[in-house]
Amino acid sequence: MITRSELKSAQRRALEYLDRAHVVMTAKERERIEVSDFGLSKLEHFGVQTLTYFNTDRICAKQIVLFPNQICPEHWHPRVGTDPGKEETMRIRWGLVYLYIPGASLESAAMDRIPERKDYFTVGKEVILGPGDQITLAPGTVHWFQAGPEGAVIDDYSTTSRDVLDEFTDPDIVRTTKIVD
Ligand code: ZN
Numbered sequence: 001m002i003t004r005s006e007l008k009s010a011q012r013r014a015l016e017y018l019d020r021a022h023v024v025m026t027a028k029e030r031e032r033i034e035v036s037d038f039g040l041s042k043l044e045h046f047g048v049q050t051l052t053y054f055n056t057d058r059i060c061a062k063q064i065v066l067f068p069n070q071i072c073p074e075h076w077h078p079r080v081g082t083d084p085g086k087e088e089t090m091r092i093r094w095g096l097v098y099l100y101i102p103g104a105s106l107e108s109a110a111m112d113r114i115p116e117r118k119d120y121f122t123v124g125k126e127v128i129l130g131p132g133d134q135i136t137l138a139p140g141t142v143h144w145f146q147a148g149p150e151g152a153v154i155d156d157y158s159t160t161s162r163d164v165l166d167e168f169t170d171p172d173i174v175r176t177t178k179i180v181d
Contacts, residue, residue: 001178002037010035014049014065021094021153023063025051033065036163038073039174045115048072052161060161064090064154066097066147069113074100074121074144074169080162085139088158092129096148099127101141113146120170142169 002010011033018025034050037043049065066072077086090099098110106124114121123142127135137143139159164175 001039001041001180002035002043004179004181006043007035007179010043010047010049010067013067014051017049017065017067017094017151017153018051018063023093023153029053034177036175036177038168038170039176039178040073040117040170040172042116044070046071046073046117055161057160060086060156060158062156062158062161063093064152064156066095066145066152066154068149068151069147070151071114071146072144073117073173074123074142075166075173076140076142077162078140078165078167080165083160086158086161087136087139088156089134089136090129090145091134091155091157092131093153093155094131095150095152097129097145097152097154098148099129099135099143099145101125101127101137101143117170120168122169 014033015030029051037047040046047070051063053061079085100123102123103125110126121144166175
């Protein structure tokens with residue numbers, strides 16, 4: 001859960017990053033940055049700020065903002081009916097992203113950058129992505145990612161996004177963010 005003032009300040013801060021990355025937005029879009037704390041109430045450590053441009057029943061495009069060292073916790077996009085699950089391409093627009101996928105166990109340097117809840121980070125093949133770098137994740141691929149020390153702005157292209165159905169390694173995660181006054 002986050003407070004309304006935390007929400008407002010995270011939205012303002014995300015806009016600063018988007019402006020720094022020269023993302024063009026309408027006035028309406030600037031009003032609807034979403035903030036997710038994954039139900040962990042530690043937004044500085046675990047969270048994402050998102051602006052969804054469109055999400056049809058086939059395709060989706062979003063801008064993801066990560067604050068310095070902020071982590072999007074380990075998750076995967078499962079099959080939903082006949083849909084094999086979200087296929088997702090992340091392309092870094094600004095900053096640095098450490099992405100982790102299956103193929104190796106976590107190195108201690110990466111482990112050290114996780115401030116808490118370390119048990120819930122299991123995949124450790126590191127892919128370091130800077131501006132212009134991109135990676136496509138097949139449906140069902142377990143992944144998590146963390147911004148570098150200056151934060152990051154990511155262009156995120158995918159098939160239909162159904163965030164509430166995403167599955168997380170950490171059992172305490174709740175995908176819908178509760179906002180309290
Ligand atoms: Zn994902």
